[in-house]
Amino acid sequence: MARMKFLCDADRCIECNACVTACKNEHEVPWGINRRRVVTLNDGKPSERSISMACMHCTDAPCAAVCPVNCFFTTADAVVLHSKDLCIGCGYCFYACPFGAPQYPRVGNFGSRGKMDKCTYCAGGPEADLTTAEYEKYGSNRLAEGKLPLCAEMCSTKALLAGDGEIIAQIYKERVVKRGYGSGAWGWKTAYRETVAI
Amino acid sequence: MHLLRIALAALMLGGGAAVLAQTGRDVPPAASTANPSGQNPTAASVREDQLLRELNKLQGRVSIPDGKAALLEQPQGREWRQFREGWLPWIGGIAILGMLLALFGFYFTKGRIRLDQTEESGVKILRFNAFERFMHWLTAVCFIVLALTGLNYIFGKRLLMPIIGPDAFAALSQWGKYAHNYLAWPFMLGLLLMLIVWVKDNIPNRVDVAWIRKGGGFLGDAHPSAYRFNAGQKMIFWIVVIGGLLMSATGILMLFPFSATDINGMQLTQAVHAVIGVLFIAAILAHIYIGSLGMEGAYDAMGSGEVDLAWARRHHDLWVEEQRAKTASGPQVHGARPVPAE
Numbered sequence: 001m002a003r004m005k006f007l008c009d010a011d012r013c014i015e016c017n018a019c020v021t022a023c024k025n026e027h028e029v030p031w032g033i034n035r036r037r038v039v040t041l042n043d044g045k046p047s048e049r050s051i052s053m054a055c056m057h058c059t060d061a062p063c064a065a066v067c068p069v070n071c072f073f074t075t076a077d078a079v080v081l082h083s084k085d086l087c088i089g090c091g092y093c094f095y096a097c098p099f100g101a102p103q104y105p106r107v108g109n110f111g112s113r114g115k116m117d118k119c120t121y122c123a124g125g126p127e128a129d130l131t132t133a134e135y136e137k138y139g140s141n142r143l144a145e146g147k148l149p150l151c152a153e154m155c156s157t158k159a160l161l162a163g164d165g166e167i168i169a170q171i172y173k174e175r176v177v178k179r180g181y182g183s184g185a186w187g188w189k190t191a192y193r194e195t196v197a198i
Numbered sequence: 199m200h201l202l203r204i205a206l207a208a209l210m211l212g213g214g215a216a217v218l219a220q221t222g223r224d225v226p227p228a229a230s231t232a233n234p235s236g237q238n239p240t241a242a243s244v245r246e247d248q249l250l251r252e253l254n255k256l257q258g259r260v261s262i263p264d265g266k267a268a269l270l271e272q273p274q275g276r277e278w279r280q281f282r283e284g285w286l287p288w289i290g291g292i293a294i295l296g297m298l299l300a301l302f303g304f305y306f307t308k309g310r311i312r313l314d315q316t317e318e319s320g321v322k323i324l325r326f327n328a329f330e331r332f333m334h335w336l337t338a339v340c341f342i343v344l345a346l347t348g349l350n351y352i353f354g355k356r357l358l359m360p361i362i363g364p365d366a367f368a369a370l371s372q373w374g375k376y377a378h379n380y381l382a383w384p385f386m387l388g389l390l391l392m393l394i395v396w397v398k399d400n401i402p403n404r405v406d407v408a409w410i411r412k413g414g415g416f417l418g419d420a421h422p423s424a425y426r427f428n429a430g431q432k433m434i435f436w437i438v439v440i441g442g443l444l445m446s447a448t449g450i451l452m453l454f455p456f457s458a459t460d461i462n463g464m465q466l467t468q469a470v471h472a473v474i475g476v477l478f479i480a481a482i483l484a485h486i487y488i489g490s491l492g493m494e495g496a497y498d499a500m501g502s503g504e505v506d507l508a509w510a511r512r513h514h515d516l517w518v519e520e521q522r523a524k525t526a527s528g529p530q531v532h533g534a535r536p537v538p539a540e
Contacts, residue, residue, distance in 0.1 A: 011243065017261065032264070039258035039270040047244045051258075053270055062279040068351045069368045070359065086368035088375050090351070091455055092282070095465050098275040100266060107455070112379060184246045190273050195247075 002164035003078045004121055005192065006152065007172055008052045010183045012159035015040055015050035019151035019160055023054070026122070026150045027139025033103040035119040036151055049183055052151070052160045055080065055101035055119035056191035063093035063102060077143065079121040084137045089113040098190045121162070122149040169196045246271075255462075266456060278465040282472070290352050290476035297480040301487045308416075311493040314508055322504040323521065330395060331503055337388030337438075340381045345479045347374035352472070382449050389442040392435075399426040400435040405516065415513075426517040434485045441478040445471060 015038050023029065023036045036054035041047075057080045064072035064080060071086035072093075082093075091113055093102040104113030124141030127134035134141060142150060152162030161168040169185070176182035176198050185196040249256055256270040313319075326334070350358070350371055359367040405422075406429035412422040414430050422428075427435065448471035451458055459467065490497050495509035510518050 015261075020262075034262055034264060034267055037260050037262055037264075037267045039256075039260055039268060041244050041249070041256065041258040041270065043259045049244050051270060062275050066279050066282050068355055069371050070355050070364065071368065086364055088368060088372045090375060091452075092351075092468075095461065095468060096275045096279045096282070098271055098273050100269050100272070100461075112376065113455075181243070183243045186246050187271060189247070189250075190271060190276070 001076045001078075003166070004057060004163065005078075005165035005168060005188075006054065006056060006121075006149075007161040007168045007185050007188070007196075009159045009161065009172060009175065010049040010051050010186055011179075011181065012157045013038070013050040013052055014157055014159070016156055018154060018156055019052045022150045022154050023119070026142075027120075029117070029139065030105060033105065033117050035101075035103065035117065051186045052155075053099055053101075053187065054151070055097075055121070056099055056187050057119075057121055058098075058191040059193060062096035062098065066092045066096040068092065073126065075123060077121075077123070079123045079143070081120055081123060081125055081138075082116065082118070083126045084115040084117075085126075087115045089115055091116075093118075099187060119149075122147070165192070172196055173198055266461070269461060272461055274462055274465060278469070281465075281469050286352055286469075286472050286476075287356070289473060290349070293476045293480040294349075294483070297483045301484060301492075305487075305491065310491065311415075313494040313506060314512055316508045316511070318507040318511060321507040323507050323510050323518065324503055325499040325505045325510065326503045328503065331500055333388050333391040333395065334500055336384055337392060337442075340385035340388060341482065343377050343381050344385055345475075345482070347378040348472075348475050349479070350374050352476075379453060382446070382453070385442075386446045389438070389446065393439050396427075396435060397439075400432045402429070402432060405429075406432060421512055421515075423516050424514050425520065426514060428513065430488075434481065437478070437481045441474055441481070444474050445478065448474070 017038050020034065020036050020038060024034075027035065029035055036052060038050050038052045040050045042049065057078060059078070061072065061074070061080045063082075064070075064074070067082075068090055069086050069088055071083045072080060073082070074080055089104060089112060091102075091104065093116060094100070094104070101118045103117045104115075105117070106112065106114045120138050120141075122140060122142035124130075124134045124144065125138035127137070129141050129144035142148065147153065149162045152160045161171060172182070172185060173196060182198065188195045246256070250271070250273065254274065255272040258268050258270050260268045354367065354371060354374075358370075362370070403425075405425060409422040409424055409429040414428065415421045448467045451467045452464070452471065455464060488496065489500065495506050498505045498509075507518070
């Protein structure tokens, strides 16, 4: 089985936000929830870089560790998913997540945030694959159809890579060697405790 | 074309290329490298490892309304996880089990503190009026629910979930969360009422020093003097007030997440709330013990509100004198005077 990862090549990302739009549309994500977003660092300066960020599907995921009802699970592809039936909306996963991935439908209401929502790596949830129940809670399940996450698939500059960690690391490595520079595999050290050695 | 040149010249003024532009010739590339853009794109690019060394988190800018999304990376999440999953269960477990062990130890070595039989036995004196009992029990009932639902966040998945299964446990925890969020408000009301009504009787004084020096009567046979509240009760009062206010402040911050602080503030808030919480529970266990099983006659004060005069004389002698002095006819002391036959 593959070890699925995301890798954003910040030297290619042009902050077009197509990944954000693709994600919202593919999964019918409600208003106010962003499973993926593009963060621009040093905006307006020569060193400016944009990074598309969502759940990184961490190794030994902090969200899963802190969850008081153990609603998280990791698939055979190392995708971190959760059960909205078990989630109580306590918000702890957001405190633990290094990437700000968990999202909640409501903010206030005495902290009754509602069921947490996050990037599923286009892999649905605990329900049976490709069912209506799964789609309504977690969005589409492209992995079950043999496809990769839509955000990476339709990235116009191929900055956002999704797939088996070793393969996308190899692609990134070749790019860096060929063009002679690279600002690094953002978030990898934090998420996977390893980075892409060039 | 001429206008464009002028505009270009204006742009270049700071760059030292102004002279070239003024002569009307095309601006040559800044450096002749193989790269067609004429500059080294890596020269000033941000690097994650370098940024994380310099800053504790990576903050950028996003084009969506959710300001929290602009935080790209906060490795402190892993530290908070270490606190919640590594330290907190131990702190909580040791505090609460340690207190239970100490109380069991005290009960089995010293036993209940018995009520003396004197000529005043059977005579009742009002210790807490109905309003005082109401505010105590309002706070107490809320506290017990808050404590159990709070402990559920730490120990539920370790102790309860394996027994009742994930679905029942999640449903229970969901209701527990609502109870925790909404009962916080009557708890805070009760806390404020107790603070207002009882603070005047809980100012530490010289009698308390003597009480503590004599070990509060727990260690020896001597019964040190006390006013309405002895030093031990004053201690529990201030633990409840200070602990309760800290729990309230941190709790309100968590009820309205990110309204007053950022992610690291929320993590710290949760840590303070959890640690104070488990210590608070341990302290209240001692309070529950001494007010019920630990001392004969003590429960009546919060039960019926009236205590045995012999008990009051023994534990709160100076308060009994105060009450007697207040009213010579003794309306506070029931049973001492004959009931008129009507």
